[in-house]
Amino acid sequence: MREILTGIINAMRLLFSLDKEVYEVIILSLYVSLTSTLLSGLVAVPCGIIIGTKQFPFKKPLVRFIYTMMSLPPVIVGLIVYLFISRRGPLGHLGLIFTPTAMIIAQFLLVTPIITGILYNGAKEKGEEIKRVAKTLGANPSQTLILLIKELRFSIFTGLVSGFGRAISEVGAVMIVGGNIKGHTRVMTTTIAMLRNMGEYENAIAIGIVLLLISFVVNSFLYHLQQDS
Amino acid sequence: MFKIMKKSSLLLLLSLVLITSILSACSKPVDSSSENGPQQPTGLQQSIILSTTTSTENSGLLDAILPIFTEDTGISVKVVAVGTGQAIKMGEDGDADVLLAHAKASEEKFVEEGHGIERFDVMYNDFILVGPADDPMNLSTDAPSDILKAFSLIHENNGTFISRGDDSGTHKMELALWQELNIETTGKEYVSAGQGMGAVLQMADELMGYTLTDRATYLSMMDKLDLDIIVEGDVKLFNQYGIIAVNPNKNDKINKEGAEVFINWMLSEKGQNLIGEFGKDLYGQSLFIPNAK
Numbered sequence: 001m002r003e004i005l006t007g008i009i010n011a012m013r014l015l016f017s018l019d020k021e022v023y024e025v026i027i028l029s030l031y032v033s034l035t036s037t038l039l040s041g042l043v044a045v046p047c048g049i050i051i052g053t054k055q056f057p058f059k060k061p062l063v064r065f066i067y068t069m070m071s072l073p074p075v076i077v078g079l080i081v082y083l084f085i086s087r088r089g090p091l092g093h094l095g096l097i098f099t100p101t102a103m104i105i106a107q108f109l110l111v112t113p114i115i116t117g118i119l120y121n122g123a124k125e126k127g128e129e130i131k132r133v134a135k136t137l138g139a140n141p142s143q144t145l146i147l148l149i150k151e152l153r154f155s156i157f158t159g160l161v162s163g164f165g166r167a168i169s170e171v172g173a174v175m176i177v178g179g180n181i182k183g184h185t186r187v188m189t190t191t192i193a194m195l196r197n198m199g200e201y202e203n204a205i206a207i208g209i210v211l212l213l214i215s216f217v218v219n220s221f222l223y224h225l226q227q228d229s
Numbered sequence: 230m231f232k233i234m235k236k237s238s239l240l241l242l243l244s245l246v247l248i249t250s251i252l253s254a255c256s257k258p259v260d261s262s263s264e265n266g267p268q269q270p271t272g273l274q275q276s277i278i279l280s281t282t283t284s285t286e287n288s289g290l291l292d293a294i295l296p297i298f299t300e301d302t303g304i305s306v307k308v309v310a311v312g313t314g315q316a317i318k319m320g321e322d323g324d325a326d327v328l329l330a331h332a333k334a335s336e337e338k339f340v341e342e343g344h345g346i347e348r349f350d351v352m353y354n355d356f357i358l359v360g361p362a363d364d365p366m367n368l369s370t371d372a373p374s375d376i377l378k379a380f381s382l383i384h385e386n387n388g389t390f391i392s393r394g395d396d397s398g399t400h401k402m403e404l405a406l407w408q409e410l411n412i413e414t415t416g417k418e419y420v421s422a423g424q425g426m427g428a429v430l431q432m433a434d435e436l437m438g439y440t441l442t443d444r445a446t447y448l449s450m451m452d453k454l455d456l457d458i459i460v461e462g463d464v465k466l467f468n469q470y471g472i473i474a475v476n477p478n479k480n481d482k483i484n485k486e487g488a489e490v491f492i493n494w495m496l497s498e499k500g501q502n503l504i505g506e507f508g509k510d511l512y513g514q515s516l517f518i519p520n521a522k
Contacts, residue, residue: 087435097435179432182421183395185509194423197311198396199318 048119
């Protein structure tokens with residue numbers, strides 16, 4: 001218990017300490033997770049809308065597959081990405097192993113099914129109606145898509161927030177493909193895992209609290225954006 | 230209105246059930262421990278918690294000898310394998326009964342501060358410097374058994390070095406060597422991983438760098454790595470393991486008798502022989518050399 005209390009005090013100290021190492025870790029966490037979430041969004045939002053509003057063969061198994069992928073364990077994603085980009089892997093020549101890019105790739109794979117699944121659900125419920133409205137208004141296909149995106153903004157918001165939450169909080173994938181290298185691929189979650197292994201529970205709790213605070217700030221910002229639109 | 234009342238009374242009932250079940254669950258361990266407490270030393274089903282470093286667990290030593298200990302004494306051993314830093318912290322917090330670690334200075338401090346009863350030498354293994362098979366810095370010819378020279382050559386030639394960076398015994402050994410050379414380790418070529426030995430060996434393999442490792446972990450992973458032994462046999466690389474019973478004054482859950490039985494067994498002729506034999510069938514060499522006095 002003592003660790004948690006001192007952890008809270010240490011969290012404040014860490015945030016305002018101007019310690020370069022701490023800020024590097026925080027900034028890298030945000031960079032990796034925001035990039036992966038945004039890239040996922042670009043792919044997953046149109047995919048989810050299309051799957052939710054169109055009929056095509058093998059749709060049911062595809063949806064089931066996406067739902068399964070939504071609960072993909074991060075360590076498995078990390079392991080698979082690792083095997084692809086390690087020196088002996090098929091993409092080894094790209095030299096991606098233990099880089100922030102590798103971490104973004106792994107998180108992209110984790111987050112994309114989540115956003116796709118959420119968008120699919122939203123589009124399935126409201127998509128038909130929105131499409132009908134668009135048709136009566138005489139919209140062309142691209143205008144219809146824009147209308148769909150506008151009307152499904154709640155689903156998009158939910159998807160992005162859930163995806164970002166998954167990305168910033170997972171440790172399994174970034175530990176494997178990033179390697180937790182100091183000053184290079186060390187993010188908040190891998191720092192917490194490392195500090196725990198070192199028996200430095202107080203600092204681990206402190207970083208955990210910083211992580212929560214940052215998630216709160218980012219989510220408040222996204223919520224604010226959603227309210228405005 | 231009635232419906233709401235019904236709902237809230239149901240909620241009340243549910244929470245009452247929950248609270249009583251929690252209360253009964255909480256009180257149970259207290260009851261059973263006070264009942265079992267005096268019986269524990271004679272009971273056959275007692276167990277001890279051994280807090281140790283990842284190297285002993287990963288090498289397979291504990292899997293090989295602990296079942297024999299349990300057979301001999303009826304005491305089962307729960308192994309918690311963590312970094313040396315956390316292993317010692319677990320002892321300080323009274324979460325373990327026995328420590329088996331390899332950071333002599335920290336261990337002696339642990340006993341001095343009253344967290345442990347007494348420290349005994351058990352065995353030693355050695356560290357080796359491993360690196361890419363083609364050895365780009367030519368260390369295996371220039372410094373085959375001189376770790377300090379090898380370290381300074383790596384530093385001078387900006388060779389990639391992967392550090393554990395996790396406050397483990399291996400990391401402390403590495404830091405002591407850099408300190409002896411008065412070298413500040415900075416720069417891109419010095420990779421601080423903050424991970425266990427297995428992960429660091431794989432990282433050295435991937436990044437084609439050098440790293441300091443214990444022989445046991447390296448041998449157990451050798452087939453999967455393109456890394457060769459570059460430097461070995463320097464006296465500075467010998468790594469002494471100590472065993473300490475945690476001071477039972479920390480809490481009443483600490484199994485002092487079990488810890489003593491375990492330590493005596495490890496230091497006995499049988500325990501020492503088993504340690505020395507371990508690894509010979511698989512690697513043709515002992516991974517740990519017993520040296521209890």
